[in-house]
Amino acid sequence: MVYLNIALTLLCFSTAMSQPRDISKMSSGGKLNPQQANMDIRHYTINLNVDMEKQTIHGNAEVSLNLLNQSDTILLDLLQSYLVTEITVNNAPAKFSHIDDKIFITNPTPFKQGKQLVFVEYSGAPPVAVRPPWGGGFTWTKDSNGNPWMAINCQFEGGKIYFPCKDHPSDEPNEGVDLNITVPSQLVVAGPGLLIKTTQQKDRKTYYWKTNYTISNYCILFNVGKYKVVSDTYTTVKGNKVPVDFYVLEVDTANAKKLIKTKIRDTKILEKYFGEYPWAKEKIGIAEVPNSGMEHQTMITFQNKFDYKTIGGQDYSANLFHEYAHEWWANKVTNKDWAHMWIQEGIATYAEALCMLELGGEEAYNEIINGHKRSIKNKKALVQGEEINTQDTYTGDIYTKGSFFMHSLRFLIGDRIFFPTLKKLATDPAYTYDNFVTTTDVEQLFSKASGKNLKPFFDFYLRTTDELNINIKETGYHKYLVKINNYFMDLPIEISINNKIEKRIITKEGITINSNTPPGVDAKGFYLKKVTYE
Numbered sequence: 001m002v003y004l005n006i007a008l009t010l011l012c013f014s015t016a017m018s019q020p021r022d023i024s025k026m027s028s029g030g031k032l033n034p035q036q037a038n039m040d041i042r043h044y045t046i047n048l049n050v051d052m053e054k055q056t057i058h059g060n061a062e063v064s065l066n067l068l069n070q071s072d073t074i075l076l077d078l079l080q081s082y083l084v085t086e087i088t089v090n091n092a093p094a095k096f097s098h099i100d101d102k103i104f105i106t107n108p109t110p111f112k113q114g115k116q117l118v119f120v121e122y123s124g125a126p127p128v129a130v131r132p133p134w135g136g137g138f139t140w141t142k143d144s145n146g147n148p149w150m151a152i153n154c155q156f157e158g159g160k161i162y163f164p165c166k167d168h169p170s171d172e173p174n175e176g177v178d179l180n181i182t183v184p185s186q187l188v189v190a191g192p193g194l195l196i197k198t199t200q201q202k203d204r205k206t207y208y209w210k211t212n213y214t215i216s217n218y219c220i221l222f223n224v225g226k227y228k229v230v231s232d233t234y235t236t237v238k239g240n241k242v243p244v245d246f247y248v249l250e251v252d253t254a255n256a257k258k259l260i261k262t263k264i265r266d267t268k269i270l271e272k273y274f275g276e277y278p279w280a281k282e283k284i285g286i287a288e289v290p291n292s293g294m295e296h297q298t299m300i301t302f303q304n305k306f307d308y309k310t311i312g313g314q315d316y317s318a319n320l321f322h323e324y325a326h327e328w329w330a331n332k333v334t335n336k337d338w339a340h341m342w343i344q345e346g347i348a349t350y351a352e353a354l355c356m357l358e359l360g361g362e363e364a365y366n367e368i369i370n371g372h373k374r375s376i377k378n379k380k381a382l383v384q385g386e387e388i389n390t391q392d393t394y395t396g397d398i399y400t401k402g403s404f405f406m407h408s409l410r411f412l413i414g415d416r417i418f419f420p421t422l423k424k425l426a427t428d429p430a431y432t433y434d435n436f437v438t439t440t441d442v443e444q445l446f447s448k449a450s451g452k453n454l455k456p457f458f459d460f461y462l463r464t465t466d467e468l469n470i471n472i473k474e475t476g477y478h479k480y481l482v483k484i485n486n487y488f489m490d491l492p493i494e495i496s497i498n499n500k501i502e503k504r505i506i507t508k509e510g511i512t513i514n515s516n517t518p519p520g521v522d523a524k525g526f527y528l529k530k531v532t533y534e
């Protein structure tokens with residue numbers, strides 16, 4: 001989701017129609033339960049009827065999983081506010097208890113190692129989103145023509161807000177997801193992957209969406225509205241033809257062509273830096289929703305305001321671009337744990353700067369980077385350990401400091417190494433799709449590519465809130481010692497010597513500069529730092 005200065009507040013909520021659960025303090029991920037560490041999710045099938053008036057859902061989900069070892073218990077996450085009426089495992093009825101938003105499914109004899117098919121029948125009122133997309137849940141509203149309109153967001157809370165799942169970022173369904181969503185027949189369901197078919201029964205219509213790709217549980221979502229589909233075709237950098245489908249509200253159809261044109265331009269920029277559009281076998285999808293956007297895989301969502309800035313004479317939407325960049329940084333390159341969330345949000349935010357570079361040149365790039373720098377609060381480190389949940393990881397500057405860190409790294413290792421390595425991170429199978437990444441993976445990749453040990457640099461800026469403490473000391477006539485007091489690796493820094501900027505390597509002992517005037521350091525601001533003169 002896009003950067004916003006968020007203060008998470010507890011809000012009370014009630015509706016006359018239902019009693020949805022307050023999930024404003026709920027998180028996703030964190031410490032992986034041993035019973036879930038024993039599971040590998042293979043596939044989800046979600047079959048749901050949506051009652052747009054009562055604001056409820058009912059139906060079932062089938063979870064296909066592998067147990068790594070035999071186990072007494074299969075553990076799935078699902079909000080306790082749903083009524084679970086039946087569970088079977090491999091078509092045999094199973095005992096279960098539903099406590100603290102977890103379903104414990106048990107068997108008199110242990111479930112065997114290997115494949116298990118768990119079927120869960122359930123119903124209830126989903127939680128209502130208080131501040132979407134930052135506060136997740138269902139948003140039930142109407143478009144300006146009075147048609148029902150519904151969106152789901154759950155990045156903070158996880159897929160468990162509406163379907164039984166293993167709610168941890170380290171496990172995605174390797175064989176994808178099938179969604180069968182039934183709504184009133186005048187409405188349309190926008191979902192992930194390919195629309196395989198629709199079937200009509202009386203005044204209800206079922207949309208069968210299928211993705212064969214791995215997908216984060218917080219992206220297994222759908223939106224419902226009086227949509228019209230405006231389409232185009234995009235030919236990727238590798239020559240694959242991909243449909244571009246925009247699920248736009250009928251009332252806003254006039255805005256669709258311009259948005260698609262912007263999207264196609266953005267695709268070319270993203271492909272230039274990060275490689276081919278990741279879901280070329282399915283679609284480039286966009287759905288208009290009543291809240292700021294989210295990175296729903298192959299159906300990113302977009303706010304309904306159609307407002308654009310002009311950069312270098314071209315239309316640009318930061319919301320649209322940021323969510324789209326997540327198709328590479330979040331959906332294709334996925335952090336193994338929320339502890340490393342800066343990789344998804346920080347690099348997606350940095351991608352916005354690269355778009356500025358393409359549209360408006362270095363000046364536009366520097367302007368957005370300086371904006372990111374000014375927004376850094378530096379109260380908490382970006383990486384606060386391991387097995388961190390969503391609520392905790394968002395207390396760090398994962399967007400702005402994450403982006404600024406990439407800017408610093410670009411300067412440190414130079415464009416010739418930086419850009420191909422960033423592309424490798426987004427394209428190498430070791431870091432993409434079925435595989436996950438950590439901060440250490442990213443550090444080791446850039447270290448290897450640059451031939452430098454970058455661990456001290458990554459640790460300094462990502463695992464602490466320290467800034468370089470640079471001291472300039474006059475040691476003689478026109479002689480100055482430039483030293484970094486709290487950093488102990490050779491670091492290139494721009495220094496103004498006799499009013500001319502030179503790139504010098506500062507060693508741990510510091511370097512002596514001969515200059516008629518006190519030297520200035522890092523005037524363009526590639527690093528977070530404090531400078532003192534004595």
Ligand SMILES: [Zn+2]
Nearest residue numbers: 001002345348
């Ligand atoms: Zn984001």
